[in-house]
Amino acid sequence: MSAINQHTSRIDRAGELRVNQETLDQLWQRAQILQIAEGRIAAVDSKLSLINAEQVAANIAAHTFTEGSRYFLGLDLHTKAPFFAWDTEWVGTIADEVKEVGFSTVREIGSLLSEQELEISLHAMGLSNWHRAHPRCPRCGGATRVDLGGAARTCDADGSQHHPRTDSAVIVLVKDRSDRILLGHQPIWPEGRFSTFAGFLEPGETFEQCVAREVLEESAVVVTELNYLGSQPWPFPASIMIAFEAVTDNPERAQGDGQEITEVKWFTRAQLLAAAKDGSLLLPPSISVARKMIERWLGESAPGGQTWR
Structure with a gap:
């Protein structure tokens, strides 16, 4: 019998694009964006609800969600369309049942997503979990910030750079x-x-x-x-x-x-x-x-x- 999970990637992670913030800003403006809110991903009827940069800005302006962080997930292998994750939180005190409307967990709907949707969801959740767990530098204790399109965190106090671990x-x-x-x-x-x-x-x-x-x-x-x-x-x-x-x-x-x-x-x-x-x-x-x-x-x-x- 054949092996399991040997599918080729549906995404070009395009690591070379992460080093230029101006390039990332340009890609963000035309990207398909997966919203993550407190560990949940935006999805309706077992399909990701991808949004654009204007919709992100509108949500921030309406004080529905915090400004959050942006993570570059890569490019579609065929169309070269960029994908990002927007990692954010609800503003104010929101009931759990309200947070479930339009949002789900990868565990709940992962088996129903397309291979590309599952790939970007797992990438996005992995980055979100790591960034939320590492707000400070393990060397000096200083605050760190998202860097390289989400592929790293940098401590401005001692100049060290830290990368996600699996x-x-x-x-x-x-x-x-x-x-x-x-x-x-x-x-x-x-x-x-x-x-x-x-x-x-x-x-x-x-x-x-x-x-x-x-x-x-x-x-x-x-x-x-x-x-x-x-x-x-x-x-x-x-x-x-x-x-x-x-x-x-x-x-x-x-x-x-x-x-x-x-x-x-x-x-x-x-x-x-x-x-x-x-x-x-x-x-x-x-x-x-x-x-x-x-x-x-x-x-x-x-x-x-x-x-x-």
Whole structure:
């Protein structure tokens, strides 16, 4: 079977354009702009609601939203039309139910967006999360400002420049020699929610070492025959998921560690389909690489399973 998430980019990030503020200002005036408001993206009927620079200015003038920050996302590969994100907040005290009107989260609608829309949404959210979490310089504590079209922050006090970081994490589909898969349940999830095993890369560790360690820690099984499947950006808040499948020769040892994983289950294809259909098994959402890994093994789409917690 083919790998997962190996699609080519729909966006030219055009990094060479980030260094010239005058060029960025010109691009902004004709850009398609994705608005982010306090972690939500502007979308209606599961489609992004892209706006233009005049509409941004009108919202600021009306004191509906703060001036916010601009992030250059790149150019359409074919039309060369520029895309930006406008990262802002509502002005004043606004009820949560009002904020949901015309806005959604990438998690909620990501699986319904086009590939290009999802790509710019993940890029925009990753930048937004990083900028909001790093308002000050880690060297001197001084205030930092958005620089290079959102690709960096600069501290004017000591002249240092800081760039977004992405946390690497492996995610693993564990199989046995009978081609069953092992899924685990985390205590923070609702009853019946099971997924693949995952964990963050530690300093000085290879992806392969991380796969073996995380699976052993969480499920007590030893894995071999690692096979790389693909990767997925996961800016919730700042990860990249590196997907593998692996095989164990000691399936009978499988058990949760009691902390991160409280229950594990082996599934044949027939068992997984039956449990998903009757609702006793809740799978990861269809936007996630975990769901794609499971469906790749299954050979078809699995029913249900849009829970996040």
